[in-house]
Amino acid sequence: MIILGVILLVIGWLTGISILYTVGAILLVVGLILLLLGQVGRPIGGRRWYY
Template sequence: MIALGIILLIVGFVTGLSILWTIGIILVIIGAVFWILGSMGHAVAGRRHYW
Protein backbone atom coordinates (compact mmCIF):
# COMPACT_ATOMS: atom_id res chain seq x y z
CA MET A 1 0.00 0.00 0.00
CA ILE A 2 2.87 2.33 0.75
CA ALA A 3 4.53 1.55 -2.58
CA LEU A 4 1.29 2.17 -4.49
CA GLY A 5 0.85 5.48 -2.65
CA ILE A 6 4.35 6.60 -3.57
CA ILE A 7 3.79 5.63 -7.22
CA LEU A 8 0.55 7.62 -7.28
CA LEU A 9 2.31 10.59 -5.69
CA ILE A 10 4.96 10.55 -8.40
CA VAL A 11 2.47 10.12 -11.24
CA GLY A 12 0.22 12.83 -9.81
CA PHE A 13 3.15 15.22 -9.47
CA VAL A 14 4.42 14.59 -13.00
CA THR A 15 1.02 14.82 -14.70
CA GLY A 16 -0.34 17.57 -12.49
CA LEU A 17 -3.47 15.63 -11.52
CA SER A 18 -4.33 16.61 -7.98
CA ILE A 19 -6.68 13.65 -7.44
CA LEU A 20 -3.78 11.19 -7.86
CA TRP A 21 -1.70 13.28 -5.48
CA THR A 22 -4.48 13.19 -2.87
CA ILE A 23 -5.11 9.45 -3.20
CA GLY A 24 -1.35 8.82 -2.99
CA ILE A 25 -1.05 10.76 0.25
CA ILE A 26 -4.01 8.90 1.76
CA LEU A 27 -2.57 5.50 0.78
CA VAL A 28 0.85 6.32 2.20
CA ILE A 29 -0.67 7.41 5.52
CA ILE A 30 -2.93 4.35 5.79
CA GLY A 31 -0.06 2.04 4.84
CA ALA A 32 2.20 3.61 7.45
CA VAL A 33 -0.47 3.24 10.15
CA PHE A 34 -1.01 -0.43 9.24
CA TRP A 35 2.73 -1.02 9.23
CA ILE A 36 3.14 0.53 12.69
CA LEU A 37 0.18 -1.39 14.12
CA GLY A 38 1.45 -4.65 12.64
CA SER A 39 4.93 -4.12 14.01
CA MET A 40 3.51 -3.47 17.48
CA GLY A 41 1.79 -6.86 17.45
CA HIS A 42 -1.78 -5.72 16.85
CA ALA A 43 -3.86 -7.70 14.38
CA VAL A 44 -4.54 -5.60 11.28
CA ALA A 45 -7.48 -6.61 9.05
CA GLY A 46 -7.46 -10.12 10.50
CA ARG A 47 -3.73 -10.61 10.00
CA ARG A 48 -1.18 -10.80 12.78
CA HIS A 49 1.50 -9.13 10.65
CA TYR A 50 1.06 -6.58 7.88
CA TRP A 51 3.72 -6.23 5.19
Protein backbone atom coordinates in the same frame (compact mmCIF):
# COMPACT_ATOMS: atom_id res chain seq x y z
CA MET B 1 0.16 -0.09 -0.48
CA ILE B 2 3.02 2.17 0.53
CA ILE B 3 4.80 1.70 -2.80
CA LEU B 4 1.60 2.34 -4.75
CA GLY B 5 1.02 5.51 -2.71
CA VAL B 6 4.51 6.79 -3.47
CA ILE B 7 4.11 6.00 -7.19
CA LEU B 8 0.78 7.83 -7.35
CA LEU B 9 2.23 10.79 -5.44
CA VAL B 10 5.09 11.11 -7.91
CA ILE B 11 2.86 10.72 -10.99
CA GLY B 12 0.35 13.21 -9.60
CA TRP B 13 3.10 15.70 -8.79
CA LEU B 14 4.79 15.40 -12.19
CA THR B 15 1.62 15.60 -14.27
CA GLY B 16 -0.29 18.05 -12.10
CA ILE B 17 -3.29 15.72 -11.70
CA SER B 18 -4.44 16.53 -8.20
CA ILE B 19 -6.67 13.47 -7.72
CA LEU B 20 -3.69 11.14 -8.17
CA TYR B 21 -1.71 13.20 -5.68
CA THR B 22 -4.56 13.03 -3.14
CA VAL B 23 -5.18 9.30 -3.55
CA GLY B 24 -1.45 8.63 -3.34
CA ALA B 25 -1.15 10.59 -0.11
CA ILE B 26 -4.10 8.73 1.42
CA LEU B 27 -2.69 5.32 0.43
CA LEU B 28 0.71 6.26 1.80
CA VAL B 29 -0.68 7.35 5.17
CA VAL B 30 -2.95 4.29 5.52
CA GLY B 31 -0.09 1.99 4.54
CA LEU B 32 2.23 3.54 7.10
CA ILE B 33 -0.40 3.27 9.84
CA LEU B 34 -1.00 -0.40 9.03
CA LEU B 35 2.74 -1.01 8.95
CA LEU B 36 3.19 0.58 12.38
CA LEU B 37 0.30 -1.37 13.90
CA GLY B 38 1.69 -4.58 12.45
CA GLN B 39 5.17 -3.90 13.79
CA VAL B 40 3.82 -3.30 17.28
CA GLY B 41 2.17 -6.72 17.17
CA ARG B 42 -1.40 -5.50 17.25
CA PRO B 43 -3.69 -7.78 15.22
CA ILE B 44 -5.35 -6.05 12.27
CA GLY B 45 -8.50 -7.68 10.95
CA GLY B 46 -7.76 -10.88 12.83
CA ARG B 47 -4.24 -11.16 11.41
CA ARG B 48 -1.05 -10.67 13.34
CA TRP B 49 0.85 -9.28 10.32
CA TYR B 50 -0.23 -7.07 7.46
CA TYR B 51 1.40 -7.66 4.09
